[in-house]
């Protein structure tokens with residue numbers, strides 16, 4: 001008598017007569033630690049970006065903080081460069097440049113930015129690293145979460161939260177240190193004397209770091225990040241993605257290590273699910289390209305490790321293109337498709353804006369001048385019959401050294417500045433001074449129009465060589 005095969009009934013996940021829920025409850029992702037070539041590069045990027053972020057405000061340049069966005073003084077200090085609000089155009093150009101760079105790199109390399117350099121990824125990586133050190137790897141963390149509260153669980157969870165909060169506050173402090181001199185900020189913080197705005201921003205930025213990297217994590221990439229939404233419009237089937245080679249991997253299934261998969265009718269995927277377990281967004285890359293994939297390459301490292309153990313060729317999950325995977329293209333064939341119209345257009349725009357940005361920054365005037373007629377003082381006759389107009393001249397020293405300037409006027413015969421024409425300014429300082437301009441009586445009598453066009457010339461007095469001069473147009477008014 002043959003034994004009746006044991007049947008395990010398949011249970012529907014929900015009531016099939018009901019529509020699927022609008023909101024799927026969040027499944028906590030317990031990403032498993034992974035090692036490998038891409039993991040090492042991810043940590044190189046973590047260290048590189050964080051050394052820059054935490055270290056830059058402590059660097060000095062010419063006796064001042066090297067990078068400081070001094071909002072009170074309306075000065076942006078960069079190494080070798082002082083920018084004024086009038087230089088806002090450079091910030092706009094930088095944003096345009098960043099946008100084109102993102103378009104270009106997305107068209108070529110998909111979400112490589114997300115996986116290796118995006119602050120959300122970098123901080124999530126750091127927070128997960130702390131979590132692993134304190135609570136252990138995937139299984140240990142799952143067990144700890146499921147275990148009832150005990151002194152051990154309290155100690156581990158408490159230690160993790162303390163480390164996360166300390167890092168978040170340090171991040172908030174560093175962020176504020178880009179806007180307030182960081183050494184003064186540190187002195188105030190250690191004396192518990194932070195001002196209300198400084199305290200607010202330290203805690204606000206710290207809370208944002210904690211919330212995004214410790215609590216929301218992959219939810220930011222899955223549901224909040226706008227880049228994840230519009231990246232599809234910048235990519236095509238020849239953009240680099242991380243993909244599973246289903247032609248090679250299917251049919252998936254477990255098998256003894258030394259078995260011949262072909263004889264068993266199997267592909268190279270042994271269905272170990274390691275690629276899913278290491279994924280920080282909790283997706284299965286074997287289901288194809290998904291919006292949630294941030295391109296971190298953790299699944300490549302995991303799968304390459306499995307392939308090594310099985311004695312199979314690496315690259316079942318790899319950087320490839322959709323066309324490359326579906327048509328079985330080799331690396332050289334995929335590289336040949338990199339230069340396509342959208343990449344050339346994005347590249348040309350990026351190069352043009354980049355060259356314009358660098359050139360205009362290099363040719364930027366070290367001296368800024370703004371002239372405004374003093375509307376409170378009308379044209380007036382002075383003692384010798386000359387006509388006098390009064391202006392306010394704003395001179396900005398955009399260099400890192402003290403400078404002397406001379407103010408002159410031209411455009412009418414005999415027109416001259418009355419009184420002292422010299423001015424001295426400290427590095428990165430500005431001053432608005434009243435300037436009286438006089439036109440001799442005989443020159444004024446020979447003019448018919450009441451409004452005359454004149455030019456202010458402010459010259460930087462250099463001890464040697466060429467000195468920059470800035471000209472600013474204005475008008476000279478004659479009395480009726």
Ligand code: SF4
Pocket residue numbers: 244249252268269270271272273274275276286302303306316317
């Ligand atoms: S890690 Fe590789 S072998 Fe394992 S399930 Fe994923 S694709 Fe298959």
Ligand code: SF4
Pocket residue numbers: 242275278279280281282283284285292293294295296297298299300
């Ligand atoms: S699928 Fe792979 S590359 Fe994409 S997020 Fe998950 S682990 Fe990273």
